[in-house]
Amino acid sequence: MNKDVLKRRKLPKESALYPKMSDGVCSAIRGIIKEAIDSGNNKIFIRTNLKRGLPLENINKVAGPFVEAWALEKFEEISDKVGNKYGLVNVEAGKRLDAFDMVLQFKLKDVEDYVSANVDSKATAEDILTSGKSPNITSFARIRNEYLDDPDYIFLVLSLKHKVFSEKADGNGITNGIMQVTAYHVYDIKYVSAKDLNYNQALGTGQMQIRDIHYVDEERKTAEQFIKMIDDKYIRSNGLIEELKKLPDRSVDLICTDPPYNLGKDYGNNIDWKQWHEYEQFTLDWLTESKRVLKNTGSIYVFMGVKFIPRLFLMLQELDFHFNGWITWHYTQGMGRTKGFSPRHEDILYFTKSGDYTFNLDDVRIPQKYFRERNNMKGANPGDVWEFSHVHYSNPERVDHPTQKPEALMKRIISASSNKGDIVLDPFVGSGTTCVVANFLDRKWIGFDINPEYIKMSENRIKKELNMLDSFDPREARTPKDLKKDNGQVKLIFRLK
Known part of the structure; x- marks a missing residue:
């Protein structure tokens, strides 16, 4: 058996x-940063020769490296004071490809080394x-191997919130x-909780991410328990592609x-926030x-944001699918805006794999708006602008998703592009x-x-008998105008429906 396999099997014991070491170091770091803030030593100036200064948006863009450098400097100031109350004895800046920004060395009470x-x-x-939403922290393989090599390895995250503003300099x-x-x-x-730590498979061996860098819940874990947790996240995050490959x-069909949509929504055990190239590759x-x-x-319908x-x-x-429609789903309720127009639609792309595809128009027709001899009075094509209400939070059919x-929207798609007994696939089943x-x-x-909670939710919904859809297209209830009432046309239309 080779050394790599042995390394994977070794169980770390810290x-x-x-x-005591982890808590002591965290407490000392908190004390140092708190002292700097309380004393007013927490500002970084960008001095210019501009009367109006820089736009705040641009200051925010460059603030990250400055704030992180500020923290390094505060630690160096303390370590230069021999016998300081925090026990900080040495500070080293991380190198270019290190997983960390700095190494802090402490002499703690009741710890010999x-x-x-x-x-x-x-x-x-x-x-x-x-x-601070879902930043990449370090690679999955790197952090895993660090704990395997040294179960007493301490890796800390220091989150620093900042604000930016402009201020007139005195006199000039x-x-x-x-x-x-x-x-x-x-x-x-x-010690980061399982719900707050995610795995992003997009880069190399994958990156560990924290849902919100500044707000985490902590759970005490051993090195062995931590490795098992991230291994489980690695397996689950690769699940979609692996399951599709099966x-x-x-x-x-x-x-x-x-x-x-990569908008930072909270999906329970993950937040969908990736870098653009990562999301594109995914x-x-x-x-x-x-x-x-x-x-x-077969056909494929994909919902997507603007x-x-x-x-x-x-x-x-580029994948050689055949374009067949760009559907606009219009709804009457949504997020309000005071500057700009409130969004009231989502888009659905409709592609087929070839020019020979299933499409059952008769199964999705809606009543004609007008009676005309040339119209097919079985019903009209619903077009590519669909109106279905949201499943509102007050709707009894609403689930926690x-x-x-x-x-009703899904019914139109499935009825049009598949037949009884066909196989329908949803790689992101969500609410089910x-x-x-x-x-x-x-x-x-x-x-x-x-x-897994969404899988359980979907299974429970499927088990329930579906008697009435949770929404409908209001056009389905209309009666064609200009009907002649003396020749039985109304009965004919409703019989054909």
């Missing part, structure tokens, strides 16, 4: 002093909603930019899915597998609506999700 802590400092803007009329550290939080990455070629990976499993007569849908459209074309889609409606329409279905 010393009994590890909790010096204690070294590797600290990764992260600056977050207090007035930017997405700041020049405006300076100011970055001010306002809050802090330091914690051992090994499906045979050309085995699915319809793919209908609502993937995360999308390409699952689309590539989706094309492989889709039958030549920021990424142009790139998604091009990706589907942030992006639940209406059943696709599978619920597919089951109701006598289709077979497959659903995947990274969150």
